[in-house]
Amino acid sequence: MSKRERILAIIIGGLVALFLLDMFLVQPTRAYFDDVSTRIERADEQLTAAQLLVDNRALIAERWDAYEKAGVGDSESALRIKVQQGLTTAARQTRFNLATLNSGRTSPGESFNEVQFIASGNGSIAAVVNFLTQVHSSEFPLRIESLEITSRSEKDDNLTLRLTLSTINDRPTGDTSAGRAGGTR
């Protein structure tokens, strides 16, 4: 082999060796380290999130206890009664004429059972506003799904209010009696 051929052979051999080194050693090693880095990052995130939850244990428990006491922990029937009594009381206190209060369908949600109510009645502007204020500030879990106010005439201070409300409880009953209606007034 001449000197030139020897140099070429060394260069080609070196390139082939580098290629093989990259293929069988460098790339697998990099892939391994990338994988380990990703796993470390994920484990670190999981640990941080878990640690944050543990550190806020008291706050979370306190908040959930408050929710349970408010009614989330009640049975469905107890909650229905609580809502009906609460709305009736609010109507009386605000001089709102609560004409109907129907307990609507119960639908199982991801975490809770959701119970619907439809309330309608009439009253002055002040009575309606006060009644709505009471509904919003109720102690038990209650949400206005929709609200409709109708006025008969410009001069008449008598508004008709129709509310669709919902409440939740954390006691899965297994009873998904959709459309079950309860009635009242």
Next chain:
Amino acid sequence: MSKRLRHLLGIAVADDVLHIAEVRAEGAKVVRQSTLSLAAELSLDKPELLGKALAEHLKAQRYTAREVAFGLSARWLFARHRTVPAAAEESARVGMLRLAIERDHAGGMPLVFDYLALPAANGSATADVLLLATRQDVLAKLNQVAAIARLKPVAVTSAALAIGAAVKPADVPLLMLHDGNVELATRRSGRTASLTRLASGTVRLDDPAGGATLLGAVTRSLAGAGEAVNGTPHGLVVVPTSETDPAATARCSAALGDRFTVTVQPLTDPAVAVAEYVLHDSGDVVNLLQSRLRVQTRRKLPSAYRIGAIAGGVVLLLVLLVAGRAYQQSSRLQSLQERHATIAKDAATLREIKDKTTAAAPWMTKRPEHLQAMQALTQCFPVQGRIWVMNLRIDQDMTGSMKCRADGKETMLTCLRAMEKSPDLTNVQMRDFNEADRAAGVVGFEIVFKYAPKAGRAG
């Protein structure tokens, strides 16, 4: 010799012939030997031709050894006698000899020196050293010859030194005969103390009258080398190193016999002597290729072993770094997983509670969003003119519609513009418009909207 040789090719370079012998180190067995006669065009001055001829000869004779030791005849050598302090250590002796060489040969032709230390006489404060040198271009030519013949030169020495080391008795001067050339070496304890080439022009062995000339030359050379010849008969060993004419050898012995006790040795192959001399290196072989007097300079390029060692070290370091990092990361991952495992159960329970709390939050908020939406709407009613709401509907996602009547288009438009400009209302659109009471100028209309209070404005 740094490397232990198993086979060695000895080549004794004479004026017109190369003596070649392959010797196996074990048992000093001569495997092959031959001579390559140098025709008129072949000489060391034409290394390319000589190298090719040597390569062909080696191939034809089936020599297998690749390492070669060259033994030069006195023609290419300069021998000088030096005295150094007997107590001087090796390094000090080398330093002194270097200084002496520099002083004696500065500005002269470039020479390569090596030396042979001679045993000091008992009680003497000085010791003798034989300095041996050859021209650098001779070494270069030998290297070139070897390269062309695909040989690796390991030593360049004196053939006479090699023969002198082998022939007994060890203290008697040697007279080496080779065709018309004669070399004289004095020895001490088997080590050559002086080396003289008796010029072939003055000593003619093939001439019957040459005996007297030879006797005179030998006597002068020995006297010059400090050997007393007068008085008692002086021993002398005659060594024929080639197929010298037996008659010439006999004439030589007869001519010298008057003054010397001549012993004629059997024919000695100088190539074998050179190979054995180098193979049995006891640390004091004169080797002009690896001279002890050469100033040691750092090699420009590290040897293959050094490169290999550095590369191995680098690879080992990299492997250690990678392994260390892998261990570190693996430990960290394990530590994180272990810490997570200790709180995972509690965390899962707490997450479930937190998710439920978040899901229940819309039912627990005390924020009167619907009343705030109604307030935002009424703030859009104009001060001038009359407008009253017939029907208002707001859904859970805070989208709604408002059916109104107004005492004129201007009032209606003012209300619409105010709603469009309101920061808390978006997607405000007029849906319906009619003239409820044309005579009174009362118009009816419906506007849809979405209540989306800016952050910080909502209660």
